[in-house]
Amino acid sequence: MTVRVGVIGGGQLARMMIAPAVELGLDIRVLAEDEGMSAQLAATAVGDYRDLDTVRAFAKDVDVLTFDHEHVPQEVLRALVADGVQVHPGPDALQYAQDKLVMRARLDQLGVPQPDWAAVHDADELQRFIDDHGGGAVVKTPRGGYDGKGVRVVRTAMDAADWFAAAEGDALLAEELVPFTRELAQQIARRPSGEMVAYPVVETVQRDGVCAEAIAPAPGTTERLVQAAEQIARRIAEGVGVTGMLAVELFETDDQRILVNELAMRPHNSGHWSQDGAVTGQFEQHLRAVTDLPLGRAEPRQPWTVMVNILGGPQEGTLADRFASVMTAHPEAKIHTYGKAPRPGRKVGHINVAGEDLDDVVYLARAAATFFA
Structure with missing residues (x-):
């Protein structure tokens, strides 16, 4: 059936x-x-x-x-x-992707490395957190934020006065300003029977709080970091009972620690590369997982795959108007569009390019994406 x-x-x-x-x-x-x-x-x-x-x-x-x-x-x-x-994922798991305060508390229980944090209910509590953390903090709305929304770097509690007023007594999340050198993402799939398959850790490039590029696997990573990222994802997936795809967004610090930033319990922008660069793409893997089918292999098909988001789209015409030009100039590029009208800052598609030389792959993916600017 x-x-x-x-x-x-x-x-x-x-x-x-x-x-x-x-x-x-x-x-x-x-x-x-x-x-x-x-x-x-x-x-x-x-x-x-x-x-x-x-x-x-x-x-x-x-x-x-x-x-x-x-x-x-x-x-x-x-x-x-x-x-x-x-x-799938069920409510017991999904709550940790829906509420960042609930997530932070659970990650503490699981012993997962993460930034120092606190629930702050008013300006006085936030100011104490700022004073205790070198004069700055990241403030987040616990629910609903994505792509840079609901996130603000503050130097004084007054910088979040409007958010406290809107929260009407509910807590905001305050986090330390992490001295990170880059952002990473670790994806893992888990099916209800417990089988798990991890993807290579990738490097993500953010612009204005929005993922602009992903490089798979993350260049320059040590075996220790690769193992640590996978162990963190496995501990979280088991600890919260997630089913389907889990993306763990990570900070790599200047002393080569990795700290958990946020979670997503679904296919994720950092995994779009896998559509053309992995044995099993994340969308197929998610469907396998939620229907409790055996999971597919997740290793890369090529040494490198680069994903570049198409942000905004062309000022005139549609993305389809540019297809012939980009296909002629870059037959190696795989184009994925979302059926969305162009709008400044909007994710309307992405380009994947895979190959053996990282510099070439980065150049080709970026060059192909410029056709949709």
Whole structure:
């Protein structure tokens, strides 16, 4: 019998699950937030993922439920589990990707290395944290932030006065300013039966809080760092009981420590390289994991793969208008677009290039992406 996979969220991550679902013989269905979203090819319903009746109606026609994002409320998720719906990742795991304060507390319990942090309820508590950490801190809204949103570097508590007012007594997250030299990401897949497969640790390049590039595997890493990153991801995956893809965003410090920044329990921008650069891409792997199929191998097909995001898109025309030009100039480039209209700063697609020489691969991926500027 064909397994029916339901995806809540109609963005580009759901879109990129469609092709591997077809290849695996899965029936993929999407609950999209609005008409005309990226995953409209598989959208069988449109509605509010925060409304229990809407999600219940969607879930009745699928065998397993997974996600394009982490924003479905806990009360909705737990009601689905109580109904007997197979939800992957489940609410017990997903809470750690939904609330950064809950995540930080759990990572402390697991003994995972992370920045010093505190829950701060008012300006006085934040100012004490700043004073105790060299005159600066990173303040985050515990819920809802992504791509640089909900994150602010502060030097005094007054820099977050508007956030405290909006929080109405709820705590904000304060973290130490980490002296990091670069950002890394470690992905791991885990299926309900417990099997896990780790991908190579990658280096990510952020611009204005948004991932701009990923290099796989991360260049210049020691075997000790590679092992430590995988051990951290395995400890988290087991410790929170995640099912599906888990991305662990990491800081590498100037003394070669690695600290956990944030978690994502779904396919992740840092793993887009794997579509063309790994034996099993992250979207296929996520589907294998949530349907409890044996996981695929995750090693690279080439020594290097570079992913460059297409941010914003062309000022005039569409991305499709540029396809012939980039394909002619860069036949080695793999183009992935999201069906989104160009808009400044918006992720509208990405380019993957794989090869044997890192400098060449970086140059070719960046050059191909400029055709969509």
